[in-house]
Amino acid sequence: MTQQPLRGVTSLRFNQDQSCFCCAMETGVRIYNVEPLMEKGHLDHEQVGSMGLVEMLHRSNLLALVGGGSSPKFSDISAVLIWDDAREGKDSKDKLVLEFTFTKPVLAVRMRHDKIVIVLRNRIYVYSFPDNPRKLFEFDTRDNPKGLCDLCPSLEKQLLVFPGHKCGSLQLVDLASTKPGTSSAPFTINAHQSDIACMSLNQPGTVVASASQKGTLIRLFDTQSKEKLVELRRGTDPATLYCINFSHDSSFLCASSDKGTVHIFALKDTRLNRRSALARVGKVGPMIGQYVDSQWSLASFTVPAESACICAFGRNTSKNVNSVIAICVDGTFHKYVFTPDGNCNREAFDVYLDICDDDDF
Numbered sequence: 001m002t003q004q005p006l007r008g009v010t011s012l013r014f015n016q017d018q019s020c021f022c023c024a025m026e027t028g029v030r031i032y033n034v035e036p037l038m039e040k041g042h043l044d045h046e047q048v049g050s051m052g053l054v055e056m057l058h059r060s061n062l063l064a065l066v067g068g069g070s071s072p073k074f075s076d077i078s079a080v081l082i083w084d085d086a087r088e089g090k091d092s093k094d095k096l097v098l099e100f101t102f103t104k105p106v107l108a109v110r111m112r113h114d115k116i117v118i119v120l121r122n123r124i125y126v127y128s129f130p131d132n133p134r135k136l137f138e139f140d141t142r143d144n145p146k147g148l149c150d151l152c153p154s155l156e157k158q159l160l161v162f163p164g165h166k167c168g169s170l171q172l173v174d175l176a177s178t179k180p181g182t183s184s185a186p187f188t189i190n191a192h193q194s195d196i197a198c199m200s201l202n203q204p205g206t207v208v209a210s211a212s213q214k215g216t217l218i219r220l221f222d223t224q225s226k227e228k229l230v231e232l233r234r235g236t237d238p239a240t241l242y243c244i245n246f247s248h249d250s251s252f253l254c255a256s257s258d259k260g261t262v263h264i265f266a267l268k269d270t271r272l273n274r275r276s277a278l279a280r281v282g283k284v285g286p287m288i289g290q291y292v293d294s295q296w297s298l299a300s301f302t303v304p305a306e307s308a309c310i311c312a313f314g315r316n317t318s319k320n321v322n323s324v325i326a327i328c329v330d331g332t333f334h335k336y337v338f339t340p341d342g343n344c345n346r347e348a349f350d351v352y353l354d355i356c357d358d359d360d361f
Contacts, residue, residue, distance in 0.1 A: 009329040009353075010069055015056040016112070016153035017203075018245065018312035021327055023352075024051035026069045031056065032352055034325055035314055037333055039355050043083070047092040049073025055109040058153075061086040062130060064109040064116065077105040080118055082130065098133060100125075107147025115175065117160060119147040124162055126175060137178065139171070148196060152205030159205040159223060168192035170199060170210055172223055189226050191219050198241040202250045207267075209246070209253060215239035217294070218255055220267070232265045232273070233294035247313040247322065254313065254324050260305025262326050263297035264338055272298045272340050299344040301336045303328055323347065 008026035015021070020040065023030040029043040029051050043063075052068015063083040067076055074081055074096065082098035100118055108119035115136070116129040121144055126137040142163045152159040158175040165171075170189045192212035199210045207229065211218045216239070218232040232253070234241070239257040246253050251268040266272035273295035303309050307330035314323035314335060326334040331353035338344040 009331065010051060011053050012310050012327055012329060013053075013055055014245075014310060014312050016058055017248070018325075020056060020059060021310070022054040022056050022063070024054040024066075024068070026050045026071075029054050029063070029065070030353075031063075032355075034312075037348070037350055037352060037355065039352075041085075043092075045071070045073075047073075048083075052077055053106070053109060055111055057111045057113070057130075062111075064111060066106045066109065078102045080106055080109055080116075098130070100127065100133075107144070108149055110149055110151035112151055112153050112158070113155075115151070115158070117149060117151050119144065119149045119162070121145060121147075124149060124160075126160070137173075137175070139173065141165070141171070142167070142195075146197070148199055150199055150201045150208075152201050152203075154204050157205035159201060161199055161201055161208050161223075163196045163199075164188045166190065167195055168212060170196065170208060170221070172208065187226065189221050191221065192217075198244050198255075200244040200246065202246040203248060204250075207246070207250060209244050211241045211244065211255070213238075213240070215241050215257055218244060218253070218265075220253075230267065230270060231294060233296050234263055235259065235261075242308050243310040243312075245310075245312045252313065252322060254311045256303070256309050256311045256326060258305065258308070260302050260307075261300050262303060262309070262311050262324060262334075262336075264299040264324055264344070265295065265297050266340070269340070270295055272342070274298060274342070298340070298342045299338040301326075301334070301344050301346070303334055304330055304332070306330075307332070309334075327352065 011024040027045045028048050031040040033040050049072045050069025053066035055064040065081045080100040081096050083095050084097045087095045104120045110117040116127050118125045124139045127133040142165050144163050149162045160173045170191050191210045194212040197213045209220045220229045239259045241257045243256045253265045256262045303326050307328040309326045309328040311326045314325050323337045331351050333350040333352045335348035337347045
């Protein structure tokens with residue numbers, strides 16, 4: 001997720017299991033542990049210059065870096081550099097082990113233990129990774145200015161999802177069963193009527209969630225059957241969704257938007273979600289009917305509306321208490337705990353940019 005810098009933050013990303021997050025900045029890179037919140041390391045401006053995007057590979061020593069901001073050091077926004085912090089060397093260039101160069105800006109990078117996915121505005125490249133990278137696939141996409149894409153981290157499922165050619169559609173590709181070099185037809189889900197604005201796969205890759213640019217509804221689909229599983233209503237006013245994430249066991253889903261509200265929905269037991277008061281009255285025609293049938297969030301909390309944020313679920317502390325973490329580009333960290341009956345309370349607030357670690361990454 002990228003936004004105009006506040007306190008110098010250009011983008012934020014969780015790692016694959018949401019136990020860490022990385023922060024691309026005008027002043028370099030910072031890596032944080034989520035619970036407990038602590039800085040795990042940093043690459044300063046002298047080492048890497050200003051950064052546009054950073055992507056972690058689990059909790060390993062490998063980082064994918066894309067230059068950006070006002071003073072990039074190594075390359076422009078059209079290259080992905082792989083930084084290996086385990087490499088010995090006095091000069092920062094010694095730690096740059098791979099480079100993927102393109103003719104157009106890189107908008108997103110996704111990694112799993114055996115592949116790296118690089119997203120441009122109209123094309124997506126998939127390479128084997130990290131040993132002897134070779135190009136496996138390239139997919140043409142609909143105009144994708146946000147670089148939307150998600151990659152399943154599961155060992156069992158190598159699923160890639162990105163915007164389809166048709167407005168509002170999702171393309172799903174199983175990278176394990178698609179032959180490299182072929183343009184085999186990925187299957188399509190017609191998810192929305194307007195362009196996709198946000199998408200996310202659950203950890204095992206069995207469910208995909210998406211929202212359109214309108215941002216009022218989040219729809220979930222089975223990645224195998226393509227059937228719609230549930231429709232969740234964020235609100236009635238249009239909004240830009242920044243982030244959608246599933247809990248580790250796919251029991252809950254959280255979503256953040258430019259309204260400054262983080263919504264939490266139940267997926268395993270959807271009876272926990274709120275329903276419209278009109279639902280008790282009975283249906284009143286097709287349009288009202290759709291609205292009445294919607295499921296509203298079981299809990300929500302607010303963060304500064306002017307500050308984009310990413311959200312994810314924390315580790316469960318007990319069976320009936322779950323938590324959601326929101327990390328904002330203004331440097332703030334918010335942790336809320338919620339119960340199945342919809343009670344939601346703040347448990348922690350911090351300014352992660354003020355937490356310093358003297359060690360380098």
